[in-house]
Amino acid sequence: MRLATRLRIGVLVATVALVEGLCRAGVIGAFTMIPPSEMALSLWRLLRAGQVQADMRRTLTAVGIAVGSSIVVGIVAGAVVHALPRLRRTIDPLLAAYYSVPVFVFYPMFIVIFGLNDIPKVMIGFLYAVAVMIINTLNGLDRVAPVLLKTARVLRMSRAATALRVVLPCAAPYLFTGIKLAIAYSFIGVVGSEFILSSGGLGYQIGFAYHDFNNPTMYALILFILSFVLVVNMTLHAWEKALMARRGLR
Amino acid sequence: MNRVASPPILRSRAFDLVILSGVVLGLWQLAHLWGGDVAMTTPLGTLRHTVQTLASAEFWPHAGATLGAFLVALLLAAGAGVLAGALLGYHRLSGEVAEPVLVAVYSIPKVTLYPIILLFFGIGIRAEVAFGALHGVIPITLFTMNAVRNINPVFIKTGRILRLSPWALLRSVLLPATLPEVFTGLRVGFALTLIGTLLSEMFGSRRGLGFMLMNAIGLHNMDVIMSLTFMLVAFAGSANAALLVVDHRLHRRA
Numbered sequence: 021m022r023l024a025t026r027l028r029i030g031v032l033v034a035t036v037a038l039v040e041g042l043c044r045a046g047v048i049g050a051f052t053m054i055p056p057s058e059m060a061l062s063l064w065r066l067l068r069a070g071q072v073q074a075d076m077r078r079t080l081t082a083v084g085i086a087v088g089s090s091i092v093v094g095i096v097a098g099a100v101v102h103a104l105p106r107l108r109r110t111i112d113p114l115l116a117a118y119y120s121v122p123v124f125v126f127y128p129m130f131i132v133i134f135g136l137n138d139i140p141k142v143m144i145g146f147l148y149a150v151a152v153m154i155i156n157t158l159n160g161l162d163r164v165a166p167v168l169l170k171t172a173r174v175l176r177m178s179r180a181a182t183a184l185r186v187v188l189p190c191a192a193p194y195l196f197t198g199i200k201l202a203i204a205y206s207f208i209g210v211v212g213s214e215f216i217l218s219s220g221g222l223g224y225q226i227g228f229a230y231h232d233f234n235n236p237t238m239y240a241l242i243l244f245i246l247s248f249v250l251v252v253n254m255t256l257h258a259w260e261k262a263l264m265a266r267r268g269l270r
Numbered sequence: 271m272n273r274v275a276s277p278p279i280l281r282s283r284a285f286d287l288v289i290l291s292g293v294v295l296g297l298w299q300l301a302h303l304w305g306g307d308v309a310m311t312t313p314l315g316t317l318r319h320t321v322q323t324l325a326s327a328e329f330w331p332h333a334g335a336t337l338g339a340f341l342v343a344l345l346l347a348a349g350a351g352v353l354a355g356a357l358l359g360y361h362r363l364s365g366e367v368a369e370p371v372l373v374a375v376y377s378i379p380k381v382t383l384y385p386i387i388l389l390f391f392g393i394g395i396r397a398e399v400a401f402g403a404l405h406g407v408i409p410i411t412l413f414t415m416n417a418v419r420n421i422n423p424v425f426i427k428t429g430r431i432l433r434l435s436p437w438a439l440l441r442s443v444l445l446p447a448t449l450p451e452v453f454t455g456l457r458v459g460f461a462l463t464l465i466g467t468l469l470s471e472m473f474g475s476r477r478g479l480g481f482m483l484m485n486a487i488g489l490h491n492m493d494v495i496m497s498l499t500f501m502l503v504a505f506a507g508s509a510n511a512a513l514l515v516v517d518h519r520l521h522r523r524a
Binding site: 024032051052110113116117124129131201226235239242245 | 283286287289290305308309310363366367368370371374377378379380381382383384385386388389390460461464465468469472473483484486487490492495496498499502503506507509510511514
């Protein structure tokens with residue numbers, strides 16, 4: 021194992037141990053934070069009692085729809101915009117400014133239009149994720165070397181075959197970055213919306229537990245969301261590395 | 271505008287912007303036709319109400335509260351981010367240890383951490399500042415770290431040969447070499463800090479524009495929701511455009 025990796029693990033373990041110690045010693049009060057070991061224990065109990073599964077399903081479904089639709093729409097829109105340079109130049113300022121606008125300010129409007137159900141939060145998750153997918157698709161398509169396209173034409177490959185065998189593999193690393201960010205952004209959109217105002221879901225339950233001074237439940241659910249996102253990101257990262265290694269890159 | 275002085279590319283870019291605004295306004299008007307007054311106000315109606323809001327007495331204390339919290343958060347994020355980034359960029363091993371952790375923290379949904387912030391800081395301006403700064407500090411750290419790492423070693427060696435004092439080396443070599451990247455980090459941090467501040471006001475606060483928005487939802491006051499949304503988007507968009515111009519200029523010079 022590399023020195024940096026070992027040190028990193030050491031630092032992380034030490035940090036958790038420090039927080040555990042501070043909580044146990046009472047430096048951090050029980051009303052502020054519970055020890056990390058008790059967070060994990062509380063999550064285990066909640067899962068065994070089956071109290072949170074419905075909210076988990078609801079949130080993960082919303083995130084799943086937001087991620088799926090933003091990936092599909094993002095790639096298609098990215099491909100269309102890439103094919104039309106005039107359009108691209110026109111909407112370029114829009115893409116550059118997109119993430120400076122707090123998308124959550126549209127949430128109240130969506131609630132008024134669609135009602136207080138799961139549609140507004142899926143929309144926010146989608147809006148958060150779709151632009152990063154478009155931007156990364158454009159980046160990926162820009163990186164396809166013209167010589168490869170010419171070679172494909174020389175070999176008389178059909179358009180579909182060119183897209184599948186030349187363009188897609190070349191753009192894949194950028195699409196991967198887009199997908200990873202789309203997942204993270206959809207989570208932010210959905211959970212954030214649930215916090216602000218909603219009728220259910222993990223964000224809602226965390227907010228409820230907070231107002232109820234129910235720290236074990238609140239910290240357990242926060243731990244669940246954070247570890248879920250981390251595991252998904254790390255899995256995608258490992259897969260990406262394996263794909264790159266197979267093609268002899270990196 | 272002096273038409274002779276502006277190069278053709280600039281004129282056509284301005285033309286693009288006009289087309290873009292026209293299309294957005296048109297879609298907005300169409301959406302209003304489809305959704306009706308219950309769902310949204312028209313572009314013109316929103317503008318009218320925005321002017322009214324800007325003239326009203328109750329708007330300014332809220333806007334001031336948001337701006338105050340945002341600026342303090344941005345200062346904290348920029349100070350801590352640039353300092354931490356410089357140290358991590360300078361000391362390679364710490365940078366290598368910290369980078370994956372920072373990237374992982376950057377990609378987790380930080381909204382989930384908001385209740386923890388509230389428990390530590392209590393409802394109020396301190397929580398808003400802390401949450402805003404939490405959003406902004408990581409990108410600023412990452413960009414600064416990469417900027418310091420990528421300084422051309424030849425610059426530093428030349429500085430040594432010229433026997434520059436550490437202060438002179440910092441001022442005339444290190445700062446100019448890192449400024450473009452650090453500025454990009456600050457631009458990203460600016461946007462994220464604003465999001466963090468507004469989010470914390472929407473979730474739990476008694477003042478600020480985020481609170482005004484939530485209040486308006488409760489009262490189903492479409493005029494207020496639309497004009498506040500319009501103002502925030504306009505503010506964030508134009509601030510970003512201005513920062514982007516500076517950003518491009520710095521990168522082109524470097």
